[in-house]
Amino acid sequence: MRQAGGVTRLIGALVASALAGAAVTGCSSEDQVPSIGYAVDATLATYNGATALGASSGSAAVFGRVLTGFFYTGPAGQQVADTDLGTAKEVPGEAQTIQYRLNPASTYSDGVPTSCDDLVLAWAAHSGKYTKPGEHGEVPLFDAATTAGYSDIERVDCQPGSKDATVVFRPDRHYLPWRTLFAAGELMPAHVAARAANVSDVVTAVSGADPSAIGRVAEFWNTGWKLEPGDIDIANFPSSGPYRIESYSAEDGLVLVANERWWGEKPETPRIVVWPKGVDVQQKIADNAVGVVDVGMGSVNGLQLDGFTAQDVPSRGAEQLTLATGGVFGSADLRRAFALCVPRQQLFNDVGRAKDAPPNGLGSGPLNAHVVQQDSLYYAAVTGGANKYANPDVGAAIKAASASGTKNPTVRIGYQLPDDRRARTVSIIAEACKPAGINVVDAGSPEFTPAQLTGGQVDAVLGGTASAPxxxxxxxxxxxxxxLVAGDGLNFGSYANGRYDTITNQLAADDDSATKLSLLTEAENVLWADLPSIPLFATPRTIAFHNGLRNGVAGPTQAGSGWNMDRWVLTR
Structure with a gap:
């Protein structure tokens, strides 16, 4: 089982070094609180974390223990096998081949068994092979967050309803991070999509020659799992994890309750209430409605955490400005001018330095790479392109802006409110860029989504990795x-560079250290020249557990600190 194997061992290994609840001794059942509130600055936009909307709004931080996968993101950001759902192993063959076997006992909360149909749906959605005519040519049918890895798969061998699937990659491809595929939040219930699309099953629809059937499946996959407070048909939201959705409303939050059909270890607490971004966190704390807080450091003005054990830590997310490659930023010269006036060192000093950051590695200084993390062995060797963007150079910025031919440029920076730290970030940038003649406008709003960058409503997004809030x-x-790959669902700035795309493909297939160093160096040089984004710092997070909470382990990653919420115990 997952708990006896992966999570329990992880907690034991990490509790000494990660933030954990202060209470570690046993207690009587009368002391245990039956419901724990989880305040996290993810946006509850959709159940489907595999869509661009889901991945960029933070679904993974909420539904990791509701929609399970063969792997999940652990608290250090690593992929961990979830053997409660099933097993995945690489098997010998001319082409890379992965054998997936679902647990015979695995069943959705609506009583329908999990099956390889779920894998076929995930592959079809992410493969990029199913398209429709668009304004400028063919566009994907499925609004997938990414095709990374899935587009390398040649086929998924699956008999409808079976517990076994064989995934075979193209003969010319080898995908090293294959454990990121079919992971938590990406395996959606195929039987629900089939029912909504009026097809017998997804496997038959995908393998058949009926584009209408696939189109109906894609339409539901894209929009059928969107979340609106008070407007949920629970029949469409079955769970494959220890918790399931009971209700969702603005007043009562997203209520998760123990899944009666869960075949693994029973959740320690029968009810978790998720309070998403936009909720008055301080008031919820005052009301004793929150036991776990996981928010951006400094994002909540005057946050008081009395009665909690709190820590400010750098996360795996990269705080960055993602730039449009059209509109005012259609010129690389103007993107360069903007980067030359953004005070990256000052921003780190004023709003990006986590109190509990290490002296070296992740969070130890401004982030000087787009795709290489600060604790990577390659980091120091690939960051040369960042040198001229460490501190503002007004003269160089004015010269670059003039070369762009744009007079009196205005840059609208969008992000999701409320967020005090990001509001301050935009203010600092505006002040620094004013002498260069670049007018910076704060375009933050409670309704903001990164898709506004693609639509031209803003010129830059201030957010974490993949523009997540x-x-x-x-x-x-x-x-x-x-x-940053051309056409990827998370590429909200519509950046396209064929050489970067080629490098990305090579990196996913080659684990030779010398080759990786060469490729990563070239990738960073390309990105610092084109500037589709401006990295700032490792996004700092404030993670706090109530002093009466046990088994809380900070997760400063895309999975959030709710990665093991089924192990939480709160006593008062």
Missing amino acids: GPSGSADGVAATSA
Whole structure:
């Protein structure tokens, strides 16, 4: 089982070094609180974390223990096998081949068994092979966050309803981070999509020649799992994890309750209430409605955490400005001018330095790479392109802006409110860029989504990895890399560079250290020249557990600190 194998061992190994609840001794059942509130600055936009909307709004930080996968993101950002759902192993063959076997006992909360149909749906959605005519040519049918890895798969062998699937990659491809595929939040219930699309099963629809059937499946996959407070048809939201959705409303939050059909170890606490971004966290704390807080450091003005054990830590997410490659930033010269006036060192000093950051590695200084993390062995060797952007150079910025031919440029920076730290970030940038003649406008709003960058409503997004407003990032960095690949669902700035795309493909297939160093160096040089984004610092997170909470382990990653919420115990 997952708990006896992966999570319990992880907690034991990490509790000494990660933030954990102060209470570690046993207690009587009368002392235990039956419901724990989890305040996290993810946005509850969709159940489907595999869509661009889901990945960029933070679904992974909420539904990791609701929609399970063969792997999940652990608290250090690593991929950990979830053997409660099933097993995945690489098997010998001419082409890379992975054998997936679902647990015979695995069943959705609506009573329908999990099956390889779920894998086929995930592959079809992410493969990029199913398209439709668009304004400028073919566009994907499925609004997938990324095709990374999935587009390398040649086929998924699956008999409808079976517990076994064989995934075979193309003969010319080898995907090293294959454990990021079919992971928590990406395996959606195929039987629900089939029912909504009026097809017998997804496997038959995908393998058949009926584009209408696939189109109906894609339409539901894209929009059928969107979340609106008070408007949920629970029949469409079955769970494959220890918790399931009971209700969602603005007043009562997202209520998760123990899944009666869960075949693994029973959750320690029968009810978790998720309070998403936009909720008055301080008031919820005052009301004793919160036991776990996981928010951006400094994002909540005057946050008081009396009665909690709190820590400010750098996360795996990269705080950055993702720039449009059209509109005012259609000129690389103007992107360069903007980067030359953004005070990256000052921003780190004023708003990006986590109190509990290490002296070296992750969070120890401004982030000087787009796709290489600060604790990577390659980091120091690939960051030369960042040197001229350490501190503002007004003269160089004016010269670059003049070369762009744009007079009196205005840059609208969007981000999701409320967020005091990001509001301050925009203010600092505006003040620094004013002498260079660049007018910076704060375009933050409670309704903001990164898609506004694609639509031209803003010129830059201030957010974490893949423009997420809350928890983001992982050790493998797939989202960071793929968010700059042409056509990727997370590439909100519509950046396109064929050489970068080629490098990305090579990096996913070659684990030779010398080759990786060469490729990563070239990738960073390309990105610092094109500037589709401006890295600032490792996004700092404030993570706090009530002093009466046991088994809380900070997760400053895309999975958030709710990665093991089924082990939480709160006593008062």
